[in-house]
């Protein structure tokens with residue numbers, strides 16, 4: 001199966017919330033199952049979870065399409081998210097705002113990361129901001145502090161998209 005064909009088929013599987021089918025389609029079109037599949041699975045689960053409403057969306061409705069596009073980005077390699085134009089080659093964003101897709105991907109990734117830390121016995125995390133001068137105030141306020149997992153701030157931070165750079169914070173383990 002050609003990669004593009006596999007990407008379209010996997011997109012259909014994600015639309016049906018069939019994460020296992022999507023992983024199987026990817027495995028068949030690449031080098032087989034990957035050691036990262038468990039991580040990919042938990043991150044896609046977070047992104048497709050209709051009850052998950054990241055604060056960064058500021059109360060706006062998150063359409064299922066945004067969730068599916070975010071899960072597709074995760075499935076085919078998050079590194080491509082750095083270049084949203086590149087992602088357009090394999091994901092049809094339809095009517096979704098690519099910025100919203102990135103926000104959902106980021107929120108799902110950080111949520112799943114908290115579960116991964118808990119599973120690994122890690123109890124404390126630190127918020128790591130980009131460190132650039134244009135980090136938003138909310139990001140700078142939480143950065144470089146240590147939190148117990150249950151008290152970790154939800155990422156990405158809610159920032160004003162018209163005035164500030166998007167939140168680029170990530171959680172790192174502290175133990």
Ligand SMILES: [Zn+2]
Nearest residue numbers: 139157167169
């Ligand atoms: Zn931030």
